[in-house]
Amino acid sequence: MEQSFDVVVAGGGLAGVCAAIAAARGGAKTCLVHERPVLGGVASSEMRVTVHGAAHNHAFARETGIISEMLSEERRRNHEDINENGWTNSVFDQVLYDWCQREPNLTLHLNTTVLAVRMEGGGQAEVEPHTERGYYLREACAPSRRIEALVARTLSAEVELVLEAPLFVDCTGDAVVADRAGCEWRMGSESRDEHDEPHASVTASTATMGSSIHIRAKDVGRDAPFTAPPWAVRHDDASYFYDQGRVPSDPRGGYWWIEIGVPWHTIFDNETIRHELTRHALGVWDWMKNRDPLTMERCRTYALDFVGQVPGKRESRRVRGRHWIVESDLQERRSFPDAVAHGGWGVDLHTPGGLLAATSEPAAAENYREDSRYAGKTYLKPYGIPLRALMARDVDNLFLAGRCISTTRAALGSVRVMGTTAVMGQAVGTAAAMLRRRGMTLPDLADDAAAGGPATGELQQRLVRDGVHLPDVRNTDPGDLARTASVTASSTQPSVGLSPQDHAPFEGLIGVPPRDRFDLDVTLGQHVWCSGRLDRVELCLDNDLAEPVQVPVRLVRVEGIWDNRKGGSEVLAEAALTAGPGASRWVAWDVDQQIAPGWLRIETVEPAPGVAWRAARGVLPGHFGVRHLSATHWRDVHGSFAFRLSPEQAAFEPAEVLSGTARPQASPSTWRSDPGRGLPQWLELTWPQEQRVGRVELTFPGTLLKDVHGTPPFYVEPQTARDYVVEADGVEVLRVTGNTSWRRSHELDRPVDARALRVLVLATNGDPAASLVEVRCYAL
Structure with missing residues (x-):
């Protein structure tokens, strides 16, 4: 089968899902091809790594946009806690699938593996990597080439696909598309002096962080004996766990430190790694159930319920892009003119070897002390990620998102987590749709991005309007009528x-x-x-x-x-x-x-x-x-x-909804009514002259304080307005009941000419005060 699209996204992890949805919402005919039967990649029920990001270390820093929509919906639907790796269930798979199926411009191919990349003019890259610089390096085969199509196979259906498009996005994690297209990439660690990075290896190395599988146990309410198979690893030394940062703290599982890489290659030896991880995972459970004096009684009624069989990778190929992110970009919180995403996870580099090394990653070996020298050194404030690092340098129609972006290994330690990769995906998907609308090429956009030009500004404003947080970027959208309004409210919380x-x-x-x-x-x-x-x-x-x-x-x-x-x-x-x-x-x-x-x-x-x-x-x-x-x-x-x-x-004044950012930053950026006055409460925009209003966009405070691990089952943000009315010059033009979403965009049945627009909050999802962080109004 041959199919043609505007954009083809390879890889259905969170970066790929967000990229595909963003491109489709932007009007591009989009294809998402993913080799597994469920979406989510490492976050799926197959691998069960929970989503981390900037809010782990920073209050009000959680990633917003498409990833926040999906995580909020998962918490609203899911009966189960989120605590640690291994706890994700199929509810999240279904939310991701639901969000993709809702997009009419999005075609989804699951169980489909990319086999080859067809280049314009024919040919395919065949250059082998070398290690002359101490790490794996594959130099570009030929600069400034273009991809014509991906060749893929749906294994479950015996169907071969040729997916043609003018633009492609590599979200495969292993940079499969970029590699087959002949891009330069690296794998392993640069030396410390190459970029003066404090977290780089002293000497360059081919070693990488390992991959993990997770286990999950269930309390069955009675004795649940366990006998390990003879090929499982036998653990007898308590110091291996308690002195080396591998503490089995919860009988339900969730141990990220069941990790192995070196001496095996995380791509080519993936099946060997899977088997070795299985041997160790069963051995860990055997130790906890049968020999560990600290866990035996706690685990007595627990039965093993899940053993992952798809290794979750932390590190493989990193593609050379049009900006190379180094650790100082993050440590110094460098301001990029083309920032299109944000991160804030620490420099988290696990010990190569994992279970085979002397200790697990350093923070765990320190018992996660928050005031240690290591913790202080790895801590990063929220930073911006430039668009140019999400563009392949050697292929003129290839975007990148996920752990394969253009970054050193030291910087990868922070940008690799899934909350961050998801907002990268939304950025490149939005950029791809914009290129199709504007008739621009990727190199054109790269030049514009380097200078902070008008196309990049348009992209940034689109992302901000769609709920994405960008450091140092405010709403300056000339089409937003609310920016010229005066704001009043029925009350304000002192x-x-x-x-x-x-x-x-x-x-x-x-x-x-x-x-x-x-x-x-x-x-x-x-x-x-x-x-x-x-x-x-x-x-x-x-x-x-x-x-x-x-x-x-x-x-x-x-x-x-x-x-x-x-x-x-x-x-x-x-x-x-x-x-x-x-x-x-x-x-x-x-x-x-x-x-x-x-x-x-x-x-x-x-x-x-x-x-x-x-x-x-x-x-x-x-x-x-x-x-x-x-x-x-x-x-x-x-x-x-x-x-x-x-x-x-006066922290929560009505004018805060026009601060230009939808979260506390330079100011609280939040209007709250006086909770002692009860509901309903209103906020009103007024203009000196009539304005033609056809669309109203509202943003309520989301769960920004903490990452998703802080949200309980069936959670709906209490500050979100449940029932509300929009009035124009005192006439009701919109009524919403039962809302649970933190962002709502409403196209009115017909545009209205009005000098006043009032949002009347009738009920919230639990908060005694009405609250808004942004109101936008557009003619269309």
């Missing part, structure tokens, strides 16, 4: 702080608060928004000692919510607070200053043993706590400490 008893947003998430209190054995801090005058700050402290304790504190200005420098950009005030003996004592600090509006942080300056700062029940948008990471930096706790501010601060 920002006075939070106590340990106050109900607050996000408290329904798992681990919010992370604990009831945080000991001041290490220093702590709290982000707060100040709108002008600040007379008094109060902290809710416990003093477990019999005598008062002095707690040195300071108030500092910070540049946005992810400024994690101790001391911020400026120290505004300092004091020594006296914490008297007892629990939940409010300690006052008379600041008495007029302060320019912006984010502040209340910091303790040195440890105060015996004293603890009480946690709040929830988190106000942008108002979260941090704890000691290193001598110079903080890390988020994904919760809030108890604090009070006087006078009340």
Whole structure:
């Protein structure tokens, strides 16, 4: 069968799914070809790796866009917790399949393997890789070639496909398309001095991170004996687990450290690796069930329920693109004119060899200490990913997304996680559709991207409009009528702080608060928004000692919510607070200053043993706590400490919906009504003259505080409006009931001419306040 499309995406992991959906939504006739029977790749029920991303380390940094749509829907439908690798079930497979089937421009070929790449002018790459530079290197066969078609085979149907298109996207993970097309790629580690990367190997190496399979066990309520087969690995040494970072902490499984690579090649020896992983996985369970004194009783009624048989890869080929990402790009949070995605996972490089090495990856070997030297060195603030790193350099019609993008191995340690690869996929899918509409070529777009030109600006604005967060990019869409409006609301929540008893947003998430209190054995801090005058700050402290304790504190200005420098950009005030003996004592600090509006942080300056700062029940948008990471930096706790501010601060004003970004950043970017006033509540846009409005786009606060692991089964974000009405000049033009989505785009039955547009929230999914983070209006 020969089929023609505008865009062909190879690889149906999260990068590929998001790329294909984005291209199809952009109007491109799109094909997604995937070699497995279910979508999701490493995140599917076949491999069961849960989705991680920037929100693991940073409050309000979760990836949004298509990936957030699908993860939110999975949580709404799924009866099962998410905790660790091995716990994904078929509900997520079905959500991904559902999202693809909903797109009329998308053709899906499952169980279909790409066998070859047909190039314009004929021929196929046959050059072998070499290791002259210490790692596997395949140099380009011929620069500036074009792919004509992919040749694929649907094994379950004995069908061979020729998939033609002017644009292709390689999301295969192993860079199968780029390799067959003759692109330059690397595999292994660059030497430390090649790019001056602190996390690179001292010398170049062909070693890679290993692959994993996962196990899952189920409590059957009675004794469940287990006998390992004779070919399974037998473990007898407790130190192998407890001293080397392989702690079997949960009897249900989920052990990412069941990992093997070196001495085998993660591509060519994949079947050998699968068998070796199976031997070890059964051996791990045998140890836990039959010999480990710490787990035998806990595992007594647990029966093995799942053993993965598709290894999940962390690393293989990395294709040379039109920008080569190096570790300093991430460490320095370099600003790219063509940023189209964001990341924020740490530099996470596992020990080559995995189970065969002396220890698992370093963080685990340190018991995941958040204040260790290693943790401080690997921590990254959210950063931008340039479009040029998602474009093959040697083929003029090939985009890249996923772990095969143009990056060094050290930088791969961060960009490889699936939340990040998913937003890469949406970026290139959107870019491919834009090229088809504009009649541009990929090299044209690459030149435009390097200069931050108009086409790149259009792409960035489209991504932002579609819910993607891009660092340093705001809504400047000239077609958005809301940007010229004035905003008022029926009420606004006063920002006075939070106590340990106050109900607050996000408290329904798992681990919010992370604990009831945080000991001041290490220093702590709290982000707060100040709108002008600040007379008094109060902290809710416990003093477990019999005598008062002095707690040195300071108030500092910070540049946005992810400024994690101790001391911020400026120290505004300092004091020594006296914490008297007892629990939940409010300690006052008379600041008495007029302060320019912006984010502040209340910091303790040195440890105060015996004293603890009480946690709040929830988190106000942008108002979260941090704890000691290193001598110079903080890390988020994904919760809030108890604090009070006087006078009340204007943090959640109606105009925040026009901040240009749909999450707390330079300001809270959130309107919240006064929860004491009940519902309904409204927010209204007004213009001096009538505007023709045909489309209204609303964004409610999503589950941005934490990654998907913090969301329980059947979860719907309480801040999302369930029932709401849109009125134009007092006349109802839209009514929605039963909403569970954080983003809604509504095309009105017919455009209206109006000077006022009101969003009336009748009911939420649990929050007592109405809340919005962005409103957009368009003529069409």
